[in-house]
Amino acid sequence: MKKIVLALVFLCLSIPRCGSAEGSQSALREMVSKVRTYTLSNGIKVVFYRRGEAPIFAGAVVVRVGGSDEESGSTGISHMFEHMAFKGSKTIGTTDYGTERKLLARLEEIASESNAGNDLSDDQRREWELIHEQLRSIWIADDFTIRYEKKGAVGQNATTDKEFTKYFVNLPRSAFEFWCRMESDRLMTPIMRQFYQERDVVLEERRMRFEDSPGGKLYELLLGVAYQRHPYRAPVIGYEEDIRSLTATALKDFRKRYYIPSNIVISLVGRVDPDKDIKLVEEYFGGLPVGDPIHRAIPREPEQQGQRRINLSIKAFPEVIVAYRKPNYPHPDDPPLTVMAEILAGGKTSPLYKELVQRKQVAASIGQDEGPGAVYPNLLMFAGSVKAPHDPDAFLRAFDRVVERFLRKGVSKEDLEIAQRAIGMEYLAHLGSNQSLALDFATSQLTYGTWKASVEWYDKMLAVSVDDVERVARQYLRKSQRTIATIERSR
Amino acid sequence: MRIISRLLSFVVVLNVMVGCATIKNTIAPPVMTREDEVLNFKPPIPERWTLPNGLQVVYLKDDELPVVRGSLLMRGGSLWAGQYPPGTTSAMGDLMRGGGSGRYSADVLDKELEKLAASVSSSFSKEFGVVSFSCLASDVNRVFRIFSDVVRNPHFEEHKLALWKGQALEGIRRRVEDPTSVASAAFTELVYGNSPYGTITLSKDIRRIGRAELVRLHNHLVRPDEALLVITGAIEREAVVELVENRFKDWGARGKTLPEAPEVGEQAPAGIYFIELPFKQASVEMGHQGVTRFTEDYPAIDVFNEAFGSGGFGSRLMQRVRTELGLSYGIYGAISPGIVRGVNYVFLQTKGASVGPAIRESVKVLNVLQNQPLSAKELLEKKSAIEQSYVFNFSSSDAIAGRLARQELLRYPATYDETYLQLIADVDSNAVQSVAKGRWRVDELVTVVVGDEAARASLEQETKVEDSPLFGSNIIKLGFIESIVRQ
Numbered sequence: 022m023k024k025i026v027l028a029l030v031f032l033c034l035s036i037p038r039c040g041s042a043e044g045s046q047s048a049l050r051e052m053v054s055k056v057r058t059y060t061l062s063n064g065i066k067v068v069f070y071r072r073g074e075a076p077i078f079a080g081a082v083v084v085r086v087g088g089s090d091e092e093s094g095s096t097g098i099s100h101m102f103e104h105m106a107f108k109g110s111k112t113i114g115t116t117d118y119g120t121e122r123k124l125l126a127r128l129e130e131i132a133s134e135s136n137a138g139n140d141l142s143d144d145q146r147r148e149w150e151l152i153h154e155q156l157r158s159i160w161i162a163d164d165f166t167i168r169y170e171k172k173g174a175v176g177q178n179a180t181t182d183k184e185f186t187k188y189f190v191n192l193p194r195s196a197f198e199f200w201c202r203m204e205s206d207r208l209m210t211p212i213m214r215q216f217y218q219e220r221d222v223v224l225e226e227r228r229m230r231f232e233d234s235p236g237g238k239l240y241e242l243l244l245g246v247a248y249q250r251h252p253y254r255a256p257v258i259g260y261e262e263d264i265r266s267l268t269a270t271a272l273k274d275f276r277k278r279y280y281i282p283s284n285i286v287i288s289l290v291g292r293v294d295p296d297k298d299i300k301l302v303e304e305y306f307g308g309l310p311v312g313d314p315i316h317r318a319i320p321r322e323p324e325q326q327g328q329r330r331i332n333l334s335i336k337a338f339p340e341v342i343v344a345y346r347k348p349n350y351p352h353p354d355d356p357p358l359t360v361m362a363e364i365l366a367g368g369k370t371s372p373l374y375k376e377l378v379q380r381k382q383v384a385a386s387i388g389q390d391e392g393p394g395a396v397y398p399n400l401l402m403f404a405g406s407v408k409a410p411h412d413p414d415a416f417l418r419a420f421d422r423v424v425e426r427f428l429r430k431g432v433s434k435e436d437l438e439i440a441q442r443a444i445g446m447e448y449l450a451h452l453g454s455n456q457s458l459a460l461d462f463a464t465s466q467l468t469y470g471t472w473k474a475s476v477e478w479y480d481k482m483l484a485v486s487v488d489d490v491e492r493v494a495r496q497y498l499r500k501s502q503r504t505i506a507t508i509e510r511s512r
Numbered sequence: 513m514r515i516i517s518r519l520l521s522f523v524v525v526l527n528v529m530v531g532c533a534t535i536k537n538t539i540a541p542p543v544m545t546r547e548d549e550v551l552n553f554k555p556p557i558p559e560r561w562t563l564p565n566g567l568q569v570v571y572l573k574d575d576e577l578p579v580v581r582g583s584l585l586m587r588g589g590s591l592w593a594g595q596y597p598p599g600t601t602s603a604m605g606d607l608m609r610g611g612g613s614g615r616y617s618a619d620v621l622d623k624e625l626e627k628l629a630a631s632v633s634s635s636f637s638k639e640f641g642v643v644s645f646s647c648l649a650s651d652v653n654r655v656f657r658i659f660s661d662v663v664r665n666p667h668f669e670e671h672k673l674a675l676w677k678g679q680a681l682e683g684i685r686r687r688v689e690d691p692t693s694v695a696s697a698a699f700t701e702l703v704y705g706n707s708p709y710g711t712i713t714l715s716k717d718i719r720r721i722g723r724a725e726l727v728r729l730h731n732h733l734v735r736p737d738e739a740l741l742v743i744t745g746a747i748e749r750e751a752v753v754e755l756v757e758n759r760f761k762d763w764g765a766r767g768k769t770l771p772e773a774p775e776v777g778e779q780a781p782a783g784i785y786f787i788e789l790p791f792k793q794a795s796v797e798m799g800h801q802g803v804t805r806f807t808e809d810y811p812a813i814d815v816f817n818e819a820f821g822s823g824g825f826g827s828r829l830m831q832r833v834r835t836e837l838g839l840s841y842g843i844y845g846a847i848s849p850g851i852v853r854g855v856n857y858v859f860l861q862t863k864g865a866s867v868g869p870a871i872r873e874s875v876k877v878l879n880v881l882q883n884q885p886l887s888a889k890e891l892l893e894k895k896s897a898i899e900q901s902y903v904f905n906f907s908s909s910d911a912i913a914g915r916l917a918r919q920e921l922l923r924y925p926a927t928y929d930e931t932y933l934q935l936i937a938d939v940d941s942n943a944v945q946s947v948a949k950g951r952w953r954v955d956e957l958v959t960v961v962v963g964d965e966a967a968r969a970s971l972e973q974e975t976k977v978e979d980s981p982l983f984g985s986n987i988i989k990l991g992f993i994e995s996i997v998r999q
Contacts, residue, residue: 072576075906076553107825162835166825171893173900177824193903221838228793229841229861235689336790338686369622379675385682408682435627442629446648449577453908 056462057295058472062307064282068462068472069295072455076194078291079455082204083463086279087184088257089319089394095271097259099279100181101223102272106188107165107179108214110206114164115214121159124152125214125269132268138217139265160214169203172196176456181257183394185464189456194292198301204287205305208280213269220267227258235337235508243342243506244393246331247400251322253393281312288463288472290455322398329504332413334511339407341416344400345503347391351469356482357489358497362389362401363440364432364490365424370439373403376423383411383419395468400504401497413507424498431491441483448479555906558742558913559749563756565765566737570917571752572744574909580652580745581910584663585917586641588733591708591773591851596729597720599713603676604668604726604733605636608643611672611726614661618672621658630655632662638709639773639851640921641733649746653755660759663734668726680718684994691795691861691962694787698996699797699960702785703855705777712995735766740917744909776801776853780958784971784985787962787992794867794963794970798874799857800956805849806925811935812943813847813951818894819886819944820878821845821858826893828877833860839870847951856952864966868974868982871959875981881948885941898936954981962992 057069087099111118131145131152132138141149169177169190177190188207192200231237241256248254258264287302325346347358366373366389377384387405407416451457465474558572590601609632612618625632630647632655643663647655687693697712704710741760743752779801807813821829821844833843845858858878862870886894906912919928959982961967974982991997 073907075555075903075908077903077907157836162831163825167893170824170826170897171900173897173903175901175904191904191907193900196900215835215838218836218838222834222841225793225839225841225862228863233691233791233793337689338682368626370619370626382675382678385679406682406686408678409685439626439629443626446629446631446646449579450646452577453579455907 056472058466059295059299059302061282061303063309063311065306065309066286066466067299067302068286068288068459068466069293069298070288070290070458070462071293071295073291076292077191077455078194078197078289078293079189079191079459080200080204081187081189081288081290081456081459081463082208083188083286083288083460083467084186084280085184085284085467086186087182087394088255089183089252089397090279090317091252091255091259093255094263095259095267096255096263097223097257098263098267098271098275099186100258101220101264101267102275103179103181103186103188104219104223105213105216105269105272106207106211107163108212108216108219109161109165110210110212112210113168113203113206114161114212115159116161117159118212121156121212121214124156124159125212128152128217129268129270132217133270137266137268156214162215165203165207168199172199183253183257183392184396185467187460187463189460191291191456197293197298201301201305205309208285208306209309211276213272216269216272220264223258223264224261227261227264230258231256235333235335236340238335239333239340239342239506239508242331242333243344243402243504246329246506247344247346247504248322250320251397252319253322253397253399277312279315280309281315282309283311284315284467285309286463286466288459288466290459290462319397325502328500328502331504331506333506333508335508336511337508338409338510339411339413339416340404340508341407341413341420342402342404342506343417343420343503344402344506345497345499346398347401347497348398349394349396350474350478353481354493354496356478357485357493358401359391359444360437360440360482360485361432361490361494362391362403363444364436365389365427366403367440367443372423372427373420377405377416377419381415381419382408383415384408395464413509417505417507428494428498432487432494434487437485437487437490441485444482445479448475553903553906555912556909558916560916563736563761565761565763566739567756567760567763568740568917568920569752569756570740570742570913571749572909572913573747573749574744575746578649578746579646580649580655580743580747581644581646582656582659582741582743583642583644583914583917584659585740585742585921586643586734587639587738587921588735588770589636589638589640590711591638592733592770593729594708594774596725598711598717599680600721600725600729601636601638601733602713603673603680603721604729605634605641607668607672607676607726608634608666608730608734609662610634610676611669612667614658614665616658616661618667618669625655625658628655630658632659634662636733652747652751656755656759664760664763666730668723668730670723673721673723673726677718677721680713681715684713684715684718687994688789688992691789691791691793692859694789694992695795695797695859695960695962698785698787698962698990698992699799699857699958701996702780702958702960703799703801705779707777708774709776709850709852714994731766733770736760736763737765737769738921740920742913742917744913773851779956782956782958784959784961784975784982784987785990785996786968786971786987787960787990787996788964788968789962789992790964791962792863792964793861794864794961794967796860796862796867796871796959796961797857798859798871798957798959799845799855800953800958802847802854802856803849803951804852804854805922807849809943809947809951810849811932812939812947813849814898815891815894815936815939816881816944816947816951817846818897819890820881820948823894823897826897828881829858829860829874832877833862833870833873837869837873839866839873843870843874845874847947864963864968865970867961867963867967868970868977868980871961871982872974872977872980875954875957878948878952878954879981881945882952882954885945888941891939891941891944895936895939899933902933957981 055071059067115121135141173193175191179188245254384405385408389403462472466472558570562568593601628651632645634643645659701710821827829843833840840860840862843860847856848854858874975985
């Protein structure tokens with residue numbers, strides 16, 4: 022728990038003129054001392070952090086399942102399930118579950134005989150539409166979310182990434198038990214109603230995010246080339262044909278496998294009362310069956326044998342992504358790599374920005390990030406928009422010159438400290454939001470077995486030396502270990 | 513490992529409800545009337561004082577994190593810059609921070625702020641300007657000095673203006689790649705006509721912007737009268753008083769205050785305006801000129817919006833077009849009051865082949881609200897959503913102080929805080945129906961559709977469907993280069 026205090030003390034002490042460090046320390050010490058963790062009778066971990074005066078809290082339920090758990094042919098199933106988790110339960114979203122259950126079962130029979138409802142015969146289509154007509158008279162559209170809205174929910178949402186599915190919402194404190202009931206219902210008795218309409222909605226989402234977005238398309242292409250075997254290569258939203266082949270039955274099996282206590286963390290931040298609230302959490306969530314242990318057989322990505330490059334020739338303006346392979350935390354090289362990336366492209370005084378955007382003006386923008394996941398070896402990515410009249414090759418030549426100079430000259434102590442402070446301020450800003458903290462605690466707990474992992478990471482980041490940065494730069498900024506994806510405008 | 517993702521343009525995470533993000537125009541209610549822990553919450557009250565030059569200061573202490581934040585909010589924007597090339601207000605706003613200020617050149621300023629891990633930013637829009645800072649409490653004296661220089665003494669360095677222009681031109685060039693930008697630009701031009709509200713900045717405008725214009729516009733718009741300085745965080749009142757006195761006390765008022773906002777232009781005739789671009793998904797923006805802020809039915813407008821299209825999944829547009837029909841991922845709509853005439857709008861995206869039915873269903877949702885009052889149950893749900901989420905206006909010191917400043921700037925009625933919740937409680941279904949009937953004019957709808965051949969075919973088909981609101985409509989084809997091209 023004291024890690025966060027140490028991190029911020031370091032942040033202050035490492036820079037001169039930090040007179041108010043004492044006040045900062047006491048505020049942070051108080052904050053961290055309020056985190057409480059519990060384990061429910063079925064094994065679900067719960068993290069509480071009481072803060073703030075306003076009678077509000079953020080609730081997060083995070084499940085350790087995402088794109089990297091998906092098998093070939095069923096990409097997108099985690100995300101599809103996330104959509105379906107807003108459709109209600111046996112008691113929410115329906116006026117007659119008994120009748121509905123029979124009708125939904127019949128729909129699944131037809132789906133199994135018609136290529137997931139994609140190749141309906143005339144008879145099947147008639148029956149399909151008749152069943153839907155009956156269901157519409159039973160369903161209460163969006164009952165689940167409307168109940169939340171009535172209670173004053175703000176930011177009700179969910180996301181799916183390579184490793185996690187996260188459900189989160191901000192509510193008035195008075196709705197705490199309501200939240201327990203809704204979220205436990207979602208975990209324990211979700212009903213796959215309106216599945217085939219929602220599948221169309223997801224296809225619309227795919228069109229918006231990928232098919233009509235040059236940046237989205239390029240990123241999908243990059244991952245498909247940078248990874249040859251590892252599931253990071255597939256898009257989280259899924260390939261179109263895979264989405265079309267999903268059925269409600271497949272989603273039920275998926276839930277049974279992954280939505281189990283050992284794979285879930287609950288996190289609550291804001292005006293909570295841990296000792297009292299945990300009883301309610303146990304009452305509502307303690308009944309989720311333990312399930313079978315999850316065995317993940319993730320294929321290992323083979324060594325990269327040289328630079329890879331892929332070009333997308335479409336009617337779009339040029340873009341470039343340069344992605345270097347890197348390990349992921351808790352590998353000791355992870356913190357220095359983040360600092361190195363911040364030095365190289367973190368701000369307006371970084372060498373890549375100054376050279377590509379300001380001096381040569383071959384780029385309109387440049388940025389850096391790490392991805393696509395948080396668990397397996399991932400990529401350090403530099404991405405930029407090429408500025409007219411230049412082309413991606415001009416961008417890349419300038420990029421390589423900067424990287425070569427960076428490797429040759431190394432970094433100064435000042436560069437290092439600026440980068441560390443920038444990352445530290447980013448972290449401070451992140452601490453200000455109940456929701457961000459709730460999600461951070463839960464994903465840290467699921468990935469590393471402790472909610473404090475990101476805090477510990479920051480300690481390590483702040484301990485990074487000039488030598489560390491220069492060493493990882495030499496080790497990882499190698500052309501043979503990178504993938505380049507570009508858009509060149511087609512005629 | 514990185515907590516905050518940096519490459520915002522690339523999609524790493526999928527979000528089930530993105531696309532239903534809505535414009536909530538109302539800055540929600542204050543007064544609490546019920547016996548309830550949430551509704552009886554008494555938020556801290558910011559301190560306020562005014563300098564002789566008119567600058568109002570709003571301060572709220574918050575010690576949780578060792579950080580201080582501040583924002584200067586100024587009334588005035590491109591609506592008052594009609595004599596300058598379009599884009600000048602944007603350039604001026606961006607380059608107050610980006611073009612050097614006070615004793616620092618732009619590059620040295622960048623370096624200085626990075627050393628301090630502090631941020632200072634500036635921007636101007638149509639109606640307002642904002643200059644903000646954020647820093648560790650220990651650095652506030654240095655950062656506040658930089659902040660005040662950004663406000664008062666910007667250099668607008670020529671080479672930074674040239675860089676800004678290059679980036680702006682690149683942004684304009686790329687507009688055509690984003691269907692929502694195309695739809696939005698065309699819709700704005702058509703709805704607001706030839707007026708500063710409808711102006712879209714073009715490449716030729718950017719090329720005309722010079723440093724002299726930025727200096728003149730800065731003198732015109734950046735002024736203490738009607739400005740509010742909001743400061744929150746780990747800082748004592750005395751320190752705030754001293755900082756503000758030192759850096760803003762001698763900031764002279766500019767004489768006459770800004771005049772009232774200009775009138776809007778004439779809206780284009782109702783119709784379907786089609787821009788053919790090769791997107792698989794059609795983007796639709798549909799609506800007409802709206803109302804000014806705080807008309808007498810503003811509480812009923814807020815309840816209407818919640819029911820119609822700004823209330824997330826519970827809104828009728830979402831329920832019908834997305835949940836029941838599976839036609840769209842993102843759809844929302846609202847009456848969005850403005851300084852003179854706001855806009856009533858519906859936005860949706862759907863595959864080209866279903867754009868006709870999606871528009872038809874959206875208009876039908878509006879028709880139903882015009883013809884049938886909300887049920888007692890639905891009315892209660894919508895009012896409850898507004899009332900119960902009220903407390904989130906006070907979720908942090910920034911939220912509390914910022915809200916107060918925005919209310920001042922948007923000229924909220926003096927009794928707003930005391931009356932809002934009661935006014936919401938008093939809204940009945942007849943009032944909501946009156947809003948639907950009185951504030952929407954279906955026969956004036958301008959419908960912009962950006963899409964491919966399939967979208968065009970779907971629209972053409974729709975004009976032949978007898979019970980469709982598009983029945984018999986003409987499809988007016990427009991081109992798009994940087995903005996709409998009438999054909």
